[in-house]
Amino acid sequence: MNGMSLWWWALPVVLLPILWHRQKREQAKTTPFASARFLPAAEPKQQRVWRWSDVLLLLLRCLLLVTLIALLGDLVLAWRGDTVLVVPGTPPAVVDRETTGFGNAQRFTLPDRDAVTWLHAHEREFEPEARLLVVGDVVMPAVLPRFRHDVVLRTAAAPAAPAERHVAVFSDRADAWRRLFAAADGAWRVVVDATPGARTEVIVWDRPDAPPAGLRAPLWWVTHADGFPELAHTAAVDGMRWADSPRGRLWQADGWPTQDPDGARALFAAWQRLHLGTQPYTAPAQALVPDAAAPAGPASGALRHWLGLALVVLFALERTVTHVRRR
Amino acid sequence: MLVSSALVAHTTNLDLVVRHVLAGLGHGIHAGRERGAGVEFSEYRAYAPGDEWRRVDWKLLARADRYYVREAERDSHVAVWLVLDATASMAEPSRSVDGLTKLQYARVLLACVAAIAQRQGDAFGLVVCRGERAEFTPAMRGPRQLQRVLARLNDAEAGGQLPGADTLRTSLHFSRAPGVVCVASDFLDWPSPLSEAMLRLRRMRHDVRALCLHTQAEADAAFDTGPSYRDPEHAGTVYRFGRDVKETYARNRAMHFDEVARVCRQHDVPLLQARIEQVPGEVLRAWLRSHMTGARAA
Numbered sequence: 097m098n099g100m101s102l103w104w105w106a107l108p109v110v111l112l113p114i115l116w117h118r119q120k121r122e123q124a125k126t127t128p129f130a131s132a133r134f135l136p137a138a139e140p141k142q143q144r145v146w147r148w149s150d151v152l153l154l155l156l157r158c159l160l161l162v163t164l165i166a167l168l169g170d171l172v173l174a175w176r177g178d179t180v181l182v183v184p185g186t187p188p189a190v191v192d193r194e195t196t197g198f199g200n201a202q203r204f205t206l207p208d209r210d211a212v213t214w215l216h217a218h219e220r221e222f223e224p225e226a227r228l229l230v231v232g233d234v235v236m237p238a239v240l241p242r243f244r245h246d247v248v249l250r251t252a253a254a255p256a257a258p259a260e261r262h263v264a265v266f267s268d269r270a271d272a273w274r275r276l277f278a279a280a281d282g283a284w285r286v287v288v289d290a291t292p293g294a295r296t297e298v299i300v301w302d303r304p305d306a307p308p309a310g311l312r313a314p315l316w317w318v319t320h321a322d323g324f325p326e327l328a329h330t331a332a333v334d335g336m337r338w339a340d341s342p343r344g345r346l347w348q349a350d351g352w353p354t355q356d357p358d359g360a361r362a363l364f365a366a367w368q369r370l371h372l373g374t375q376p377y378t379a380p381a382q383a384l385v386p387d388a389a390a391p392a393g394p395a396s397g398a399l400r401h402w403l404g405l406a407l408v409v410l411f412a413l414e415r416t417v418t419h420v421r422r423r
Numbered sequence: 424m425l426v427s428s429a430l431v432a433h434t435t436n437l438d439l440v441v442r443h444v445l446a447g448l449g450h451g452i453h454a455g456r457e458r459g460a461g462v463e464f465s466e467y468r469a470y471a472p473g474d475e476w477r478r479v480d481w482k483l484l485a486r487a488d489r490y491y492v493r494e495a496e497r498d499s500h501v502a503v504w505l506v507l508d509a510t511a512s513m514a515e516p517s518r519s520v521d522g523l524t525k526l527q528y529a530r531v532l533l534a535c536v537a538a539i540a541q542r543q544g545d546a547f548g549l550v551v552c553r554g555e556r557a558e559f560t561p562a563m564r565g566p567r568q569l570q571r572v573l574a575r576l577n578d579a580e581a582g583g584q585l586p587g588a589d590t591l592r593t594s595l596h597f598s599r600a601p602g603v604v605c606v607a608s609d610f611l612d613w614p615s616p617l618s619e620a621m622l623r624l625r626r627m628r629h630d631v632r633a634l635c636l637h638t639q640a641e642a643d644a645a646f647d648t649g650p651s652y653r654d655p656e657h658a659g660t661v662y663r664f665g666r667d668v669k670e671t672y673a674r675n676r677a678m679h680f681d682e683v684a685r686v687c688r689q690h691d692v693p694l695l696q697a698r699i700e701q702v703p704g705e706v707l708r709a710w711l712r713s714h715m716t717g718a719r720a721a
Contacts, residue, residue, distance in 0.1 A: 126661060129652035130515035130525075131611060131641050134675035138663035140651070 103169035113157040118144045153417050160410040167403040172220040177202065179222065183209050183232025185254060194231045194250040201229065209376070211249075212237045219243060220392055236379035242390040246383075253378040260285055264292035264313070267302030272353040279360040298367075299344075302352070311343065315371055318348040336366075345371070428700050429520055431531050437573045441534045444704050467491040473541075473566030502548065502562040502600055503540040504629075505533040505572070507579060508608030508617060509553035511655035514581035515609065517699050518640035518647075525636045526581045528699040529607035532634060534576050535707050536605050541569040549575050550594055552617060554583030557594035562602075584656050588616040595620050605710075607634040612656075613683050622690050633687060633694045634710050635680070642698055644673040 120142045129135075148154055178201035182191050195201070206214055211234045222228065228247045233254040241247075263286055265273045277286035292299055292313060299313040306323035321327040326339040327348050336349045354360050368374070431440060470479060470490030483491045513526040533549075540547040541564070548562030549572045560575055586594075604624050608617060610633070625631045640646055652662040664672070680696065687694040693713035697706040 125650070126653040127650045128511070128514065128655040129646070129662060129664075130512035130609060130655060131672075131676060132652050132654040132660075132662040133611065133657070134672045134679065135652070135662040135664060135668055136671060137660050138651070140661045 103165055106165050106168075107162070109165070110158050110161050113154055113161070114148070117148045117150060117154040119147045119149045121145045150417075150421060153414070153421065156410060156414045156417060160407070160414055163403055163407050163410055167400065167407060171399050171403065173399065174221060174223045176204075176222045176226060178227045179204050179229070181206050181211055181215070181228060181230045183211060183230070183234055186232035190252065191231050195229060198227070198229045201227070206232075209233055210235045212241045212379075215243060215247065216241070219245065234379045235376040241384060242387045243384055244386055244388060244390050244392070246386050248383045249379055249381055251379050251381045260287055260295075261297050262287050262289050262293070262295045263298045263300065264289050264296045265300040265302070266307070267300055267319075267353075269302060269353060272355070273300055273302070276353045276360050276363075279357055279364075307343070313344045315367070316341075316344055316346045317352060318346055319350070319352050321348050324348070427702060428517070428523055428528065431523060431527055431703055437530065437534045437577050438570075440531050440703075441538045441573070444531065444535050444707060445538055465494045468494045468565070471566045471570075473569065502546045502602040503536065504562065504595075504602050504604045505537060505547060505549045506595075506604060506606040506608075506617075507533055507549065507551045507576065508585070508606070509551050509579045509581050510584050510612075511582050512609055512611050513636075514655065515638060515641075517638050518645075520700055523699060524581070525609055525638070525699055526579065528703065529634070529636055530576045530579060531703055532707055532710065533605065533607055534573055535703070536711075537569055537572045537576075539711075541566060547572065551575065551579045552585055552591070553579065553581065555586050555590070556583075557586045557590050559594050585612060585615055585617050588619055591616045591620045592623075595624065602629050604629050604631045605634070606631065607636065609637070610635045610680070610683050613679065613686075618683075618686070621692060622686070625690050625692050631692045632710060632713060633692055634706075635683065635694055635696045637696060637698050639698050639700045641676065644669050644676070 121144070178198060180191070180195050180198050180201045180203045182203055182205050184205055184207070191203070195203075208214075209232070211230045211232075215228070215230075222245055224244075226245055228243075228245050230247065230249045230251070232251065234249055234251045263277060265288055267273055274288055277288055289296060292311060296313050298315045298317055299307075299311065300317045301307055301323070302319045304320045304322055316324075318324055318327065321337070324339070324341065324346055326341040327337055327346055330337045330339045335351070336347055338348070339346045351359075352363075354363060430443070467480065467483065468491065470492050474492050478492045480491050480493050483489075507529055509526060513524065513529065515525050517523040537547050537549070544564060546562040546564045547568065549558075549560040551558040558575070558579075560572060585591075604621070606617070606621055610618070612618075621631050621633065646652075646664040648663075648665050652664060654660065654662070684694055684696075695706070695710045695713045697709070
C-alpha cells in the first residue's frame with residue numbers, strides 16, 4: 097500500500113449525506129395519559145426514519161464525494177490483462193516472431209524505449225495474474241528491476257541507423273572544419289549545411305565579430321570569445337570553456353579546428369557525452385521472477401483526467417439540483 | 424382475607440371479588456342489616472340465587488313445590504345510586520400493577536357498595552357515564568338486581584367523554600326519595616356536568632359521596648419519559664413527560680385537586696381520594712365512613 101491510498105480511509109465521509117438525508121417523521125405513536133392536561137404541551141417529537149428524501153440529490157452528493165476521494169486516492173483500475181509491450185520502432189515481423197505463447201495478448205506500443213520505467217509507473221493497471229512480454233530494443237536499467245507480475249523481456253538490439261547531425265559553419269577556414277567533421281565515423285554522420293536551419297545542431301562560429309541576433313542553435317562551437325560576453329568570466333575545463341546563453345550553449349577552445357584525428361574524436365566524444373547524452377545499452381533477454389514484495393509503482397494518474405471531469409460535472413449537477421429544490 | 428389490587432386486576436368475576444372484599448371488611452358496616460325489615464309481610468317473590476335460605480317459605484314450598492321468598496315491607500326507602508364514570512380517562516392504568524385500571528378499581532368498589540345495599544335490603548341503581556351517554560339502570564331491590572348491576576358494571580368499557588349536563592339531569596331524576604349517591608370518578612374534569620349534577624343532588628339533600636381515584640404514578644409524578652403522551656379525551660395535542668416538567672405537573676395537579684376538595688367541602692360532599700394500588704377493602708371502609716370522619720386517604 098502506498099501513501100496515497102490512505103485517502104481511501106476517508107470513504108466513511110459518504111455516510112454523512114446518507115445520514116443527513118434521512119426523512120424526519122413525527123412520532124405517531126403516543127400513549128394515552130389521563131392526567132396529561134397537567135403537563136405543558138410539547139412539540140411533536142421528530143423522529144428520523146431510515147428513509148431518504150431527495151434521493152437524486154443524495155446520490156449526486158455521494159457520487160461527488162466518492163469521485164473526490166478517488167481523485168485524491170488516485171484510483172487505478174487493474175484492467176489490463178496479458179499484454180505484449182512493444183518498443184517503438186520494432187519491426188512487426190520481429191514482434192510476430194517473438195510473441196509465441198502470447199497469442200491472445202493485447203499489444204501495446206510503449207511511448208519510448210524505457211520499458212522498465214513505464215512498467216513501474218503503470219504496473220498497478222495490470223491484473224494480478226497478467227503476464228507481460230516486452231519486445232524490442234529495451235533500455236537496460238541500472239539495477240535488476242523488481243515487478244509483481246510475470247515479465248518476460250525478449251529484447252534485441254535494433255541495428256542503429258547512422259544518425260545525421262547537421263552543422264552550420266561560419267568560418268574563413270571552412271575546409272579545416274570540413275576535414276574535422278569528415279573524421280566523424282561509425283554511429284553518426286555529420287552534414288555541413290551552408291545556412292543554419294531547424295535541424296542544425298551545432299553552429300561553428302569561427303569569426304572574431306559577434307553573430308547576428310536571430311541566430312540560434314542548441315550548441316555553438318566558438319573560437320573567438322570576444323563576440324560572446326557570456327564566455328568572459330567562465331573557467332576553463334580541459335582547455336575548453338562553456339557557458340549558457342540565450343542563443344544556446346557555447347563551447348569555446350582556442351585550438352579549434354583540431355587537426356589531429358585523436359583531438360577530433362575527443363571532441364566528438366565530448367559532444368556525444370556532454371551534449372547528446374549517452375546511448376543506453378539494450379537490456380539482455382530474460383524472464384524476471386515475479387516478486388510479491390516489490391513496491392507498487394507510484395500513482396500513475398491514469399484516471400485523473402476523467403475523474404476531474406466527472407468531479408466538475410457532478411459538482412455542477414449537485415448545485416443545480418440543490419438550487420431547483422430550494423425554489 | 425384482604426383483597427389486593429392485583430386480584431382486582433386479574434379477576435373478571437366481579438361477584439367473587441366483591442365477596443372477598445366484603446369478607447375482609449368484617450361485620451361492622453352491615454351489622455344492622457334487615458333489622459326491622461320483614462316485620463310486616465308484603466309479598467311473595469320467586470326465589471333467586473343469592474337469597475338467604477331462612478327467608479324461603481318452606482310451607483309454600485311444600486304446597487306449590489316451588490321456592491318462594493317472603494318479601495317484607497321496609498320502613499326506609501333509601502335508594503343507593505351508583506354513578507360510575509367510564510370515560511376514556513378512566514382507562515388510565517396503574518404504572519406499577521399490571522392490568523389494573525382506574526375503571527376496574529371503581530367497578531369493584533361500586534359492586535361492593537351494591538352488594539352491601541342488597542344485603543341491607545336497600546334499592547340500588549346504576550348510572551354509567553360513558554361515550555357522552557348515561558346508561559341508566561333503575562333502582563330496585565334484591566339479588567337479581569345485584570346480578571344485573573354486576574353485569575352492567577362488568578360490561579362497562581372506558582371510552583368517550585362525560586355526557587352533557589342536560590343528559591345527566593334527565594338521567595338523575597330520582598330526586599323524590601332521599602338517596603345515597605356514590606360517585607366513583609377520577610374528577611379530572613372539574614367543573615364538569617358530573618360535578619354539577621353531584622352538587623345539585625347534594626343541594627336536594629341527597630347523601631352524595633365522591634370517590635376520587637388516582638394512581639400511584641400520578642401521586643408521585645413518576646412516569647416514563649420515553650414515549651409521547653396524549654390526552655385520551657382531548658386528542659390533537661402531544662405531551663411529553665420529563666424531569667423538567669415534573670414539578671409543573673405536580674403543582675398543576677395539586678392545584679386542581681385542591682380546588683375539587685375545596686368545592687366538595689364547601690358543599691358538604693365527603694370526598695375520598697384513593698390510589699388504585701391501595702387495598703380495596705380499606706378504601707371501601709374509608710369511603711363508607713367518610714361522611715362521619717371526613718377523612719381523606721390520598
